[in-house]
Amino acid sequence: MSDLPETSVKTAVTPPTHNAPPAKFSHGVRKGNILQVAGQVGNLPAQEGRPPTPAGPDLASQVRQTLANVQSVLAAGGASWEDVVMARVYLTDVAHFAEFNALYDAYFAELTQPPAARTTVYVGLPPGLLVEIDALAVLG
């Protein structure tokens, strides 16, 4: 921590793959050794002239894309999943828990650091979206 400036700078983190947020928030924010990733959903990388488009209607497509989208924000903020201490998972259906876990475990098969803590709850999301994930990383 000794190389942090006395007043740490707040930086917005915006991966080139992402659509502009639909409101005045940042996809990620870095301040000091904290990197907070905003709630990500399973939208495909942004494409000029195309509205936000989910990777697919199914859980597997959306979970893989959501995790990739969190990863893009982490990378744009100088971090990786190895630095994440907490992932918050929002699913829409309790029946998705087992499949979600299988997808999650497969995605993190290569992780070399201890996995993040996690909270999983079941909420409402906009129509067509099955999963949302945000993440807190501690760097340094």
Next chain:
Amino acid sequence: MSDLPETSVKTAVTPPTHNAPPAKFSHGVRKGNILQVAGQVGNLPAQEGRPPTPAGPDLASQVRQTLANVQSVLAAGGASWEDVVMARVYLTDVAHFAEFNALYDAYFAELTQPPAARTTVYVGLPPGLLVEIDALAVLG
């Protein structure tokens, strides 16, 4: 960070405008360079002898009051929205998303720092309440 004491003090943050919390929790907690604001709803400033009263039955009244209530806690903790890295937004109805975003953007029109990251999900709240927001600020 070099001016932090070796053992940082945990302080409860209680704005004078707020009713006492309905249970053993703090409206805000400051420890080291972290300021956590508890979930705020759209209740009007506390008034002797009046139970907690929402600013209005409608989304706009409650969103503006909720954001003001978060701001009061931030201010009482020596921070402002400029220091917030994450806002968690709980709405009760997906149909409120567009109007919520318009209100949110208007509220933050003057923000000079990058806006906070945000996660928005749809949950249940006590009857009459349409929105709840909490916030994590990193100071220093």
Next chain:
Amino acid sequence: MSDLPETSVKTAVTPPTHNAPPAKFSHGVRKGNILQVAGQVGNLPAQEGRPPTPAGPDLASQVRQTLANVQSVLAAGGASWEDVVMARVYLTDVAHFAEFNALYDAYFAELTQPPAARTTVYVGLPPGLLVEIDALAVLG
């Protein structure tokens, strides 16, 4: 903070009382002065050959066990409730709020530090579970 190593280590926190997580996540993660406790539910201490078993079907049993489970993770990470700045509470029924608060207040009757901030929302949880709680502690 002066005794933190320049690169802080990420450590998984696993209390001996806990079942293995059902997926690739940690019950708690410590990095630098941050300790994040994953979402805990009201399961009894793990017992060889027994699947995860809630302390009871009722709110009181589950709330007491959930708070004890958060405490176990805090303790295994070198912390206590005194260090917690934020508790996130997920209930399944708005009608449980008053009883939950009474249980929460009783549990924290002896707390000597200011209580944590808190957000309480109503979500879906797996069948039979009435409460989930996670916690963020700041140490040092």
